[in-house]
Amino acid sequence: MKILVTGGTGYIGSHTVVELQQSGYEVVIIDNLSNSYASVVDNIEKISGIRPGFEKIDLTDIGKTANFFNRHNNIVGVIHFAALKAVGESVQEPLLYYRNNLNSLINLLEGMIKAGIPNIVFSSSCTVYGQPDELPVTEQAPIQKAWSPYAHTKQIAEEIIENTTKVENVKGILLRYFNPIGAHESVLIGELPIGVPNNLIPFITQTAIGKREVLSVFGEDYNTPDGTAIRDYIHVVDLAKAHVIAIDRMLNDKSKDKVEMFNLGTGNGFSVLEVINSFEKVTDVKLNYKIVDRRSGDIEKVWANTTYANRELGWKAEKGIDEMMLSAWNWEKALQKKTWP
Ligand code: NAD
Ligand code: UFG
Numbered sequence: 041m042k043i044l045v046t047g048g049t050g051y052i053g054s055h056t057v058v059e060l061q062q063s064g065y066e067v068v069i070i071d072n073l074s075n076s077y078a079s080v081v082d083n084i085e086k087i088s089g090i091r092p093g094f095e096k097i098d099l100t101d102i103g104k105t106a107n108f109f110n111r112h113n114n115i116v117g118v119i120h121f122a123a124l125k126a127v128g129e130s131v132q133e134p135l136l137y138y139r140n141n142l143n144s145l146i147n148l149l150e151g152m153i154k155a156g157i158p159n160i161v162f163s164s165s166c167t168v169y170g171q172p173d174e175l176p177v178t179e180q181a182p183i184q185k186a187w188s189p190y191a192h193t194k195q196i197a198e199e200i201i202e203n204t205t206k207v208e209n210v211k212g213i214l215l216r217y218f219n220p221i222g223a224h225e226s227v228l229i230g231e232l233p234i235g236v237p238n239n240l241i242p243f244i245t246q247t248a249i250g251k252r253e254v255l256s257v258f259g260e261d262y263n264t265p266d267g268t269a270i271r272d273y274i275h276v277v278d279l280a281k282a283h284v285i286a287i288d289r290m291l292n293d294k295s296k297d298k299v300e301m302f303n304l305g306t307g308n309g310f311s312v313l314e315v316i317n318s319f320e321k322v323t324d325v326k327l328n329y330k331i332v333d334r335r336s337g338d339i340e341k342v343w344a345n346t347t348y349a350n351r352e353l354g355w356k357a358e359k360g361i362d363e364m365m366l367s368a369w370n371w372e373k374a375l376q377k378k379t380w381p
Contacts, residue, residue, distance in 0.1 A: 042066040047121030049076035051231040055280035061088040063284045068093035083228040099144030109151035117159035117287050130190035141193035159290040164216045167191035176345035205298035213286045218272035218305030220279050222367035227374035245372035248325045259334035268312035272305035272343035275359035285353045305344030306357040319365045
C-alpha cells in the first residue's frame with residue numbers, strides 16, 4: 041500500500057513517514073526542499089530501516105506534478121503537508137503564500153483525480169478557529185475571519201477539499217493541529233528552524249543552549265491565570281500517529297462523511313510561563329527570559345476539545361508537557377552535535 045507524503049522531508053511529514061513505514065505502508069515523498077533537506081531521507085532510513093521514495097518536485101509546477109502521477113499508478117492515499125507556514129512572513133508576502141499553498145493543493149487534487157486516487161489527509165491548523173468563543177474548542181466551532189494570509193490559506197484549502205469531495209471520487213480528512221513540538225526519540229529527525237525561530241519551544245531551547253541571549257515572553261496581561269497566553273502543545277510523534285490512523289480509516293471505509301475534520305491536540309492548555317517552568321524543571325537549566333509587550337496577531341488562549349478525535353479515531357495524545365519539553369531539549373542538544381545536513 042503506497043502513500044504519497046507531500047512535504048515529507050519537513051518537520052511533521054518526516055515523523056509521519058516513519059510511523060507509516062512502521063505500520064507497513066510504503067512511502068513516496070514529494071518535497072521541493074524549500075524548508076527541509078534531502079538528508080532527512082537518510083535519517084528516516086536510519087530510524088525505520090526502510091528508504092522512502094523521494095522526488096524533488098515543486099507542487100506549484102503543474103507539469104511536474106502531473107508527470108509524477110503518470111509515473112506512479114499504485115498510490116492509494118495522499119497526506120498533504122507541503123506548505124509554507126510562517127505566519128509573519130505570510131503577512132509580508134501574501135501572494136507567495138496563496139500561490140504556494142493553494143496552487144500546490146489544486147495541482148495535487150487534479151493529479152489525484154486523474155490517477156484515480158480517492159483519499160487525501162490534509163494538514164490544517166487550529167488557526168482556522170481564530171480566538172474561539174468557547175473553550176475547549178470543538179470541531180463544530182465557527183470558522184472565523186482569518187488572522188493572517190497563512191491561516192486564510194488553510195481555510196480556503198479546507199473548502200477546496202470539501203467542494204471537491206462533493207463532485208469527485210475523493211474523500212478528505214482535515215486534521216487541525218494545535219501546537220506540535222518535540223522530536224523523534226532517536227533525535228535523528230526534528231524541527232530545523234532556519235534563522236531566528238518564531239515559535240516558543242525552539243526559542244526556549246536555543247536560549248537555554250546559548251544560541252539566543254534571552255527569551256521574550258509576549259504579554260503578561262492576558263485574561264489567563266498567570267497573564268500569559270495559553271496553547272495546546274502536542275508531541276509531534278503523537279501527531280504523526282494520528283495520520284496513520286486517518287489513512288487506515290479511509291482505506292477501510294470507516295469515514296462517516298466524504299470530508300471529516302478532527303482536532304489534534306492533547307486537550308490541555310499551558311501558559312507560556314507554565315511551559316517555561318516545565319522546561320526548567322525537567323532540564324535543570326535556568327532560562328533567561330523577560331516579559332515584553334504582546335506579539336501582534338496572537339490570540340489569547342486556545343486548546344482543543346479532543347473528544348471527537350479520541351472517540352472516532354481511537355487515538356489519544358500520550359505525551360505530557362514535561363516529556364515534550366525533555367524531547368525538545370534532547371533535540372536541541374543533538375542539533376549542536378549534528379554532522380548533517
Ligand atoms: P515544514 O516546513 O517543516 O514542512 C513542510 C514541507 O513542505 C517542507 O519540507 C517544504 O520544503 C515543503 N514544501 C513547501 N512548499 C512546497 C511546494 N510548493 N512543493 C513541494 N514541497 C513544498 O512544516 P511542518 O511544521 O512540518 O508543517 C507541515 C504542515 O502542517 C504544513 O501544511 C503546516 O502549515 C501545517 N501545520 C503546521 C503547524 C506547526 O506548528 N508546525 C501547525 C499547524 C499546521
Ligand atoms: N511566544 C513567546 N515568545 C516567543 C515565541 C512565542 O512568548 O519567542 C508565545 C506566543 O506569544 C504564544 C505562544 O508562545 O502565546 C506560542 O507561540 P508559537 O509562535 O509557538 O505558536 P502559535 O500558537 O502562535 O502558532 C503556531 C504556529 C502556527 C499554527 C498555530 C496553530 O506557528 O503556524 O501554532 O497550530 F498555525
